Amino acid sequence: MNPELVRTLVGVIEPYVDRLRIVPSKTLAYYTETKRAVFKGKPVMFASIRDGKSGTAYHFFPLYLWPELADELDPVLRRRLTGKTCFTFKAVDTTVIAHLRALTERGFERYEAAGYL
Helix, strand or coil, X not given: CCHHHHHHHHHHHHHHHHHEEECCCCCCCEEEXXXXXXXXXXXXXXXXXXXXXXXXXXXXXXXXXXXXHHHHCCHHHHCCEECCCEEEECCCCHHHHHHHHHHXXXXXXXXXXXXXX
16 A cells, blocks of 8 residues: 555546546545546546555556557556556656656547547
Protein backbone atom coordinates (compact mmCIF):
# COMPACT_ATOMS: atom_id res chain seq x y z
CA MET A 1 0.00 0.00 0.00
CA ASN A 2 1.37 3.36 -1.03
CA PRO A 3 -0.94 6.32 -0.28
CA GLU A 4 1.51 8.84 -1.78
CA LEU A 5 1.62 6.93 -5.06
CA VAL A 6 -2.18 6.63 -5.15
CA ARG A 7 -2.51 10.41 -4.59
CA THR A 8 0.01 11.05 -7.38
CA LEU A 9 -1.85 8.80 -9.81
CA VAL A 10 -5.20 10.34 -8.88
CA GLY A 11 -3.55 13.67 -9.69
CA VAL A 12 -2.90 12.40 -13.22
CA ILE A 13 -6.65 11.88 -13.74
CA GLU A 14 -7.92 14.94 -11.81
CA PRO A 15 -7.69 17.46 -14.68
CA TYR A 16 -10.39 15.46 -16.49
CA VAL A 17 -12.85 14.56 -13.72
CA ASP A 18 -15.20 17.44 -14.49
CA ARG A 19 -16.05 15.62 -17.74
CA LEU A 20 -15.99 12.10 -16.21
CA ARG A 21 -17.85 10.29 -13.44
CA ILE A 22 -15.98 9.08 -10.36
CA VAL A 23 -17.48 5.74 -9.36
CA PRO A 24 -17.25 4.52 -5.76
CA SER A 25 -15.59 1.11 -5.49
CA LYS A 26 -14.76 -1.22 -2.63
CA THR A 27 -11.91 -2.88 -4.53
CA LEU A 28 -10.37 0.07 -6.38
CA ALA A 29 -8.75 3.17 -4.96
CA TYR A 30 -10.20 5.26 -7.81
CA TYR A 31 -12.40 4.55 -10.85
CA THR A 32 -13.54 6.93 -13.60
CA GLU A 33 -15.86 6.44 -16.54
CA THR A 34 -17.80 8.49 -19.08
CA LYS A 35 -20.90 10.25 -17.77
CA ARG A 36 -22.88 9.19 -20.82
CA ALA A 37 -23.80 5.69 -21.94
CA VAL A 38 -21.72 5.35 -25.10
CA PHE A 39 -21.21 1.61 -25.61
CA LYS A 40 -24.08 -0.88 -25.56
CA GLY A 41 -26.07 1.51 -23.38
CA LYS A 42 -23.38 1.78 -20.72
CA PRO A 43 -20.64 4.24 -19.75
CA VAL A 44 -17.05 3.44 -20.76
CA MET A 45 -14.22 3.27 -18.24
CA PHE A 46 -11.51 5.90 -18.63
CA ALA A 47 -8.95 5.09 -15.93
CA SER A 48 -8.77 3.37 -12.57
CA ILE A 49 -6.23 2.86 -9.80
CA ARG A 50 -5.82 -0.27 -7.72
CA ASP A 51 -3.49 -0.27 -4.73
CA GLY A 52 -2.21 -3.69 -3.74
CA LYS A 53 0.49 -5.43 -1.76
CA SER A 54 2.81 -5.88 -4.75
CA GLY A 55 2.33 -2.38 -6.18
CA THR A 56 -0.16 0.12 -7.50
CA ALA A 57 -1.81 -0.35 -10.89
CA TYR A 58 -3.03 2.38 -13.24
CA HIS A 59 -5.55 0.89 -15.67
CA PHE A 60 -5.97 3.07 -18.76
CA PHE A 61 -8.85 2.00 -21.00
CA PRO A 62 -8.08 4.23 -24.03
CA LEU A 63 -5.17 1.87 -24.77
CA TYR A 64 -7.69 -0.91 -25.24
CA LEU A 65 -9.82 1.17 -27.60
CA TRP A 66 -6.88 2.67 -29.51
CA PRO A 67 -3.89 0.29 -29.23
CA GLU A 68 -1.84 2.57 -31.49
CA LEU A 69 -1.48 4.91 -28.48
CA ALA A 70 1.03 2.36 -27.16
CA ASP A 71 3.23 2.97 -30.21
CA GLU A 72 4.01 6.42 -28.79
CA LEU A 73 5.01 5.23 -25.31
CA ASP A 74 8.36 6.34 -24.02
CA PRO A 75 10.54 3.33 -23.07
CA VAL A 76 10.52 4.32 -19.36
CA LEU A 77 6.72 4.15 -19.35
CA ARG A 78 6.53 1.07 -21.59
CA ARG A 79 8.55 -0.89 -19.00
CA ARG A 80 5.67 -0.31 -16.55
CA LEU A 81 3.05 -1.69 -18.97
CA THR A 82 1.78 -5.11 -17.94
CA GLY A 83 -0.81 -6.51 -20.30
CA LYS A 84 -2.62 -4.21 -22.70
CA THR A 85 -3.83 -1.40 -20.46
CA CYS A 86 -2.21 -1.66 -17.03
CA PHE A 87 0.83 0.23 -15.74
CA THR A 88 2.33 -1.01 -12.47
CA PHE A 89 4.21 1.19 -10.00
CA LYS A 90 5.98 0.63 -6.70
CA ALA A 91 7.00 4.23 -6.02
CA VAL A 92 6.56 7.73 -7.39
CA ASP A 93 8.92 8.35 -10.31
CA THR A 94 8.44 11.89 -11.62
CA THR A 95 9.82 11.09 -15.08
CA VAL A 96 7.47 8.15 -15.59
CA ILE A 97 4.52 10.10 -14.13
CA ALA A 98 5.17 12.93 -16.61
CA HIS A 99 4.95 10.44 -19.49
CA LEU A 100 1.79 8.95 -17.96
CA ARG A 101 0.25 12.45 -17.75
CA ALA A 102 0.96 13.00 -21.46
CA LEU A 103 -0.55 9.63 -22.37
CA THR A 104 -3.63 10.34 -20.23
CA GLU A 105 -4.09 13.65 -22.02
CA ARG A 106 -3.88 11.96 -25.42
CA GLY A 107 -6.41 9.34 -24.31
CA PHE A 108 -8.79 12.02 -23.07
CA GLU A 109 -8.48 13.82 -26.40
CA ARG A 110 -9.43 10.56 -28.14
CA TYR A 111 -12.52 10.24 -25.94
CA GLU A 112 -13.50 13.80 -26.87
CA ALA A 113 -12.96 13.19 -30.60
CA ALA A 114 -14.99 9.97 -30.44
CA GLY A 115 -17.90 11.79 -28.79
CA TYR A 116 -17.64 9.81 -25.54
CA LEU A 117 -17.74 12.92 -23.33
